Amino acid sequence: MEQEQQNLESFLTWAAQLGISDSTSTNQPQHSFSACLGSSLCVSHFPHSGGRGLGAVRDLRRGEIVLRVPKSALMTRESVMGDKKLCIAVNKHSSLSSAQVLIVCLLYEMGNGKTSRWHPYLMHLPHTYDILAMFGEFEKRALQVDEAIWVTEKAILKAKTEWKEAHALMEDLMFKPQFLTFKAWVWAAATISSRTLHIPWDEAGCLCPVGDLFNYDAPGEEPSDIEDLEHLLSSTSIPDTILLNGDKNTMVDAEQLDSHSQRLTDGGFEEDVNAYCFYARAHYKKGDQVLLCYGTYTNLELLEHYGFLLPENPNDKVFIPLESAVYSSTSWSKESLYIHHNGKPSFALLAALRLWATPQNKRRSVGHLVYSGSQVSADNEVFIMKWLSKTCDAVLKNLPTSIEEDTLLLNAMDNSQDFFTFLEITKLMSSRDEIYTFLEAYNMKDAHSFTGLDLSRKARRSMDRWKLAVQWRLKYKKVLFDCISYCNEMLDSFMK
Ligand SMILES: C[S@@+](CC[C@H](N)C(=O)[O-])C[C@H]1O[C@@H](n2cnc3c(N)ncnc32)[C@H](O)[C@@H]1O
Numbered sequence: 001m002e003q004e005q006q007n008l009e010s011f012l013t014w015a016a017q018l019g020i021s022d023s024t025s026t027n028q029p030q031h032s033f034s035a036c037l038g039s040s041l042c043v044s045h046f047p048h049s050g051g052r053g054l055g056a057v058r059d060l061r062r063g064e065i066v067l068r069v070p071k072s073a074l075m076t077r078e079s080v081m082g083d084k085k086l087c088i089a090v091n092k093h094s095s096l097s098s099a100q101v102l103i104v105c106l107l108y109e110m111g112n113g114k115t116s117r118w119h120p121y122l123m124h125l126p127h128t129y130d131i132l133a134m135f136g137e138f139e140k141r142a143l144q145v146d147e148a149i150w151v152t153e154k155a156i157l158k159a160k161t162e163w164k165e166a167h168a169l170m171e172d173l174m175f176k177p178q179f180l181t182f183k184a185w186v187w188a189a190a191t192i193s194s195r196t197l198h199i200p201w202d203e204a205g206c207l208c209p210v211g212d213l214f215n216y217d218a219p220g221e222e223p224s225d226i227e228d229l230e231h232l233l234s235s236t237s238i239p240d241t242i243l244l245n246g247d248k249n250t251m252v253d254a255e256q257l258d259s260h261s262q263r264l265t266d267g268g269f270e271e272d273v274n275a276y277c278f279y280a281r282a283h284y285k286k287g288d289q290v291l292l293c294y295g296t297y298t299n300l301e302l303l304e305h306y307g308f309l310l311p312e313n314p315n316d317k318v319f320i321p322l323e324s325a326v327y328s329s330t331s332w333s334k335e336s337l338y339i340h341h342n343g344k345p346s347f348a349l350l351a352a353l354r355l356w357a358t359p360q361n362k363r364r365s366v367g368h369l370v371y372s373g374s375q376v377s378a379d380n381e382v383f384i385m386k387w388l389s390k391t392c393d394a395v396l397k398n399l400p401t402s403i404e405e406d407t408l409l410l411n412a413m414d415n416s417q418d419f420f421t422f423l424e425i426t427k428l429m430s431s432r433d434e435i436y437t438f439l440e441a442y443n444m445k446d447a448h449s450f451t452g453l454d455l456s457r458k459a460r461r462s463m464d465r466w467k468l469a470v471q472w473r474l475k476y477k478k479v480l481f482d483c484i485s486y487c488n489e490m491l492d493s494f495m496k
Helices: 002-017 084-091 098-111 119-123 137-141 146-172 182-195 226-234 240-244 247-264 299-306 324-329 347-356 360-371 378-398 403-415 419-426 433-441 457-495
Strands: 041-046 051-056 065-070 196-199 202-207 267-270 275-279 289-292
Touching: 002 119, 041 289, 084 098, 084 146, 098 146, 098 182, 098 202, 137 146, 137 433, 137 457, 146 182, 146 299, 146 457, 182 196, 182 202, 182 299, 196 267, 299 457, 324 347, 347 360, 347 378, 378 457, 403 419, 403 457, 433 457
Parallel strands: none
Antiparallel strands: 041 051, 051 289, 065 275, 196 202, 267 275
């Protein structure tokens, strides 16, 4: 712990020397060279939303700048390949993707140890990740849903293929054996996947010291109240004309305002100041965690790229099996036919089902209703609500565990002080196959002999990923359950 604190302090001092600053002044940082934070932000721990992250040291207003990271402080392919040896070797392997090269660059710098220019930054990177490509067979199976298992298999295969493709380059660079392993590769790939930020000149993105300490918030509502708008306008370089313009240019103004508010509520590289700039995306009280939106992701995508999921993710989607006739009844893409996080079918799914449930020879005549989101008829609506409810129910019944069992299992994982208590709680579950598989995988068949003992590190890591898998599948099941409730409510309204 003390070592970690020391690493953090030397990292922040190093960052200040590179010009990274959370000062609101556009010129020089207001505080001393000894640390880059303290004017707006501080590194803090947020156990329920991302662990280590950045907290507000004072009240922050939406739209105000909270961090600047100069281009020279960004770790990019370009900046690392200033090293001649690396540059010559990489140029001989032109078939590698830009992301593969950035992974090699990261491992190369890790291999340079203390002599690396990035050493203080590299020291504070996480030691492990929980992205899907790191899931073992047991954790993958724990996802239970074919789609999620398939995405995991694809992620593992992609990591293995890319590692093999990059092997010759890493050998040319005479990497030490520990940096040539698949384990090292997935660590570096996970670092790149979960921490890089977009830059316009390189699709591999950049590692952004300090800027990569912001934890994630899902995209939310754009500012709507007048106070927010006034603040946006007064705190930026938006020309006064926008403020003063009357009705005649409302559309143009709204568009301009929208693009400014997008820019203001997120991070991005800004050419004019040659730096990555981060703005508060909401009003924050002193002590609050300051968050950044990395993009719009479902929970499965968050797991795949970042190794976490959100308990309440407004962008989550659940796909259910549909007959091919449903897909062919409309021109909407498969990706648009899903159930929202709150159990409501998507606009396209409802419309596709309404058309599919209409006799072929009548579809043309009801097209205008369907495409405007209206019901076709009471009979049609009752039919599709019954069908949707039955389909969701069948999916739920086909899965090896129920919502109740998953909830119990998660409670056991959360509340057990030791492994013995965990096992005691799980005895309440009707099916314990999964638990026995876990015990067997870690040679703990005689679990009672482990009373009071902690799990091995390997078993603990597996349990962390197992927990993520259970959280994911539970959320998936709850969405299906909520969809059934939604259908039942709709059916009830037809009975009245
Ligand atoms: C860019 S880093 C953010 C800083 C990171 N917490 C750290 O300690 O270095 C992204 C990683 O933080 C974690 N994370 C970010 N937002 C999160 C959230 N809302 N809930 C849980 N974990 C989150 C995930 O592990 C993710 O891969």
